[in-house]
Amino acid sequence: MISAHDVGKEFRTSQGPFVALDGLDLDIAADEFITVLGPSGCGKSTLLNMVAGFDHPTRGTLTVDGAPVTGPSPDKGVVFQDFALFPWLSVYKNIAYGLREARVGAAETRRIVDEMLELVGLTTVAGHYPHQLSGGMKQRVSIARVLAIDPKILLMDEPFGALDELRRMQLQDELLRIWQLRRKTAVFITHSIDEAIVLGDRVVVMSAGPGRVASVVDVDLERPRDRTSDEFNAVRRTVSDVLWGS
Structure with a gap:
């Protein structure tokens, strides 16, 4: 399990302190596929980088299976948008x-x-x-x-963001096929509401900066998910309402 409790992250800048995250609480179960959605600058990538061990909270606790995250490790794999x-x-x-x-x-x-x-x-x-x-x-x-x-944990920072819509949808299906075969804990950052719903067991909606969890929306839909169904549209409306209200 990934567990964040009262996590805050502050950066020092030439203009003074910048608070990226403040009071973030989140628990992610083993083998769960979580998507993280929120406005630009809300700290989505900051959160992922801390789970990966590339950075550390200024305050609060961040643990994996009960142990503090102290740095990168082979049990966490990261996929970036720029392929790397x-x-x-x-x-x-x-x-x-x-x-x-x-x-x-x-x-x-x-x-x-x-x-x-x-x-x-x-x-x-x-x-x-x-x-x-x-x-x-x-x-x-x-x-x-x-x-x-x-790795036990797969961390993905907008991996399909640079692709056209058709390729993006194809890769979403491909990723789900692989995840269903391999069953790892997955954390997927996105700006797309539809992508978040297609992929996630739950959608974590973050508030505008300083970032915190505004709401967690359960996606109780069978896979593969039909983007045109009434049920999908109902979840889309719920996520949209939270996002615009955050």
Whole structure:
């Protein structure tokens, strides 16, 4: 479980202190898919960076399975919007990078990378380089590279934000398929209400900065979710009302 209690985060700037988060409380269960939605500057990415261990709260407590988050660790994998691939490495070697850093043996690395390539549907482009791939394919490589190290927690910071709407919807379906096979705790940052509802077990709506949890909306809809259904539209209205009122 990820647990945040009375979390605050303050940054020092040339104009003085900037409070990004203030009094944030949130519990995320193991294997739950949580989407986080809110206006720009509300601290969504700040929260994700602290869960990842890239930054630390100014006050409050942030724990994973009861232990304080003190820094990055192999049990947390992060997927960024900008893909963060090594341009000089092939698709295969990008996926293998974390395994080699962890000194996983060559045979086991090959087995895992082949499995990941099959999982994300990129077996035929294993020898390609990032500049030869579409945006959607690059993001699938990023997801495969993170999954290769088998983290317990998958953290995603607007990973589909740079894609066109069609590719974005395709990747949403692909991500859900992978998550249902692998069942990890997932935290997904987005600006899209529909994306938040399509993916999440719950939608965490954050208030305008300083950020805190304005509301948590349960998405009690079977997957795959029909964006045109009355039930989906009802959840959309609920989330929209909270978002505009926050």
